[in-house]
Amino acid sequence: MPELGQYAGVVLSAWGVGLGLIVALVWASITRARRVKAELERIERGGS
Amino acid sequence: MSIWEYANPKKFITTFGPWVMPLMVVAGVLLVVGLGWGFFLTPEAQNFGSTVKIIYIHVPSAFVAINAWIMMLVTSLVWLIRRHHVSALAARAAAPVGLVMTVIALVTGAIWGQPMWGTWWAWEPRLTSFLILFLFYLGYIALWSAVPEPETAADLTSAVCIVGSVFAVLSRYAVLFWAQGLHQGASLSVDRAEHVADVYWLPLMVSMAGFVALFVALVLMRTITEIRARRITALMARAERAEAVA
Numbered sequence: 628m629p630e631l632g633q634y635a636g637v638v639l640s641a642w643g644v645g646l647g648l649i650v651a652l653v654w655a656s657i658t659r660a661r662r663v664k665a666e667l668e669r670i671e672r673g674g675s
Numbered sequence: 676m677s678i679w680e681y682a683n684p685k686k687f688i689t690t691f692g693p694w695v696m697p698l699m700v701v702a703g704v705l706l707v708v709g710l711g712w713g714f715f716l717t718p719e720a721q722n723f724g725s726t727v728k729i730i731y732i733h734v735p736s737a738f739v740a741i742n743a744w745i746m747m748l749v750t751s752l753v754w755l756i757r758r759h760h761v762s763a764l765a766a767r768a769a770a771p772v773g774l775v776m777t778v779i780a781l782v783t784g785a786i787w788g789q790p791m792w793g794t795w796w797a798w799e800p801r802l803t804s805f806l807i808l809f810l811f812y813l814g815y816i817a818l819w820s821a822v823p824e825p826e827t828a829a830d831l832t833s834a835v836c837i838v839g840s841v842f843a844v845l846s847r848y849a850v851l852f853w854a855q856g857l858h859q860g861a862s863l864s865v866d867r868a869e870h871v872a873d874v875y876w877l878p879l880m881v882s883m884a885g886f887v888a889l890f891v892a893l894v895l896m897r898t899i900t901e902i903r904a905r906r907i908t909a910l911m912a913r914a915e916r917a918e919a920v921a
Contacts, residue, residue: 629715631725637790638728641783642714645732649889652775653699656893660900667903670910 682759684902691895698892702885709881717875729787730871731879735886737780737805737846743773743890744808744836744843747815751833761902763829766836767819768897772890774812781809804845811839825905 631638681687713731720727747766754763784802785795796802815835822828871879 629725629728631728632719634725634790637786638725641729641786642732644782644786645736645779648775648779652772653889653893656772656897656900660896663900663903663907667907667910670907 682761695896702888705885709885712878731882733783735883736776739886739890740776741843741847743769748840751836764901765898768901769894770816772893777809804842807842
């Protein structure tokens with residue numbers, strides 16, 4: 628862990644928000660992609 | 676072979692589908708290297724202390740936020756001129772990615788601004804135009820959800836995209852022609868004298884490449900998802916019509 632000095636809280640909170648939002652965006656995109664793909668396959672197979 | 680072949684939804688999925696995961700891996704590697712390098716291996720700046728490390732998140736997210744809107748403008752224009760549905764869906768797919776990047780840039784900027792400028796927020800040109808861009812993203816996404824007829828939704832959101840482009844451009848160039856702002860000049864520039872020192876510039880470039888790769892991967896994945904969701908809607912409508920006739 629690098630020495631962040633008096634601004635440790637500032638740096639870590641900015642990085643936390645940034646990385647947290649990126650992870651949430653990727654997770655939401657992948658989850659929706661899988662759900663929609665599975666639903667389309669089910670419909671095309673003739674499921675209700 | 677013409678570029679318009681990719682306006683065919685099936686062709687688009689078969690061509691770009693296999694690229695999504697490799698692009699995700701490339702984005703992941705670039706982000707780990709760029710962000711890790713920036714966070715762990717760069718020194719404090721004389722004026723900003725360790726807060727300089729925020730640029731590795733703030734600058735690439737702002738860059739993607741603005742250029743996502745420019746990409747949406749191009750694909751919206753393609754929709755308006757050539758009526759290719761995939762083009763409109765690509766714009767729709769990019770909007771949430773651009774929105775999240777805008778939020779990251781705004782929040783990390785505010786967190787940085789509090790200790791450095793003495794305020795979380797200032798109504799100065801670049802920040803204000805960026806906030807308006809954020810509101811345009813919200814409006815654009817809401818409009819897509821609010822209008823049930825896909826072609827009308829694509830037309831209306833394309834109009835919003837054209838108007839919002841003014842603020843996308845303003846948020847990038849406001850610092851150049853409005854001197855009264857708090858926001859400093861460009862961190863990256865083709866003019867070497869203008870951008871940050873090399874020790875910060877190199878990891879920043881790797882982080883930028885990672886953010887861009889992630890944007891491309893997410894937009895391709897989300898466009899394919901939008902195409903499939905549109906197909907589901909069409910199939911359900913067809914089934915309902917068949918039931919009504921029977």
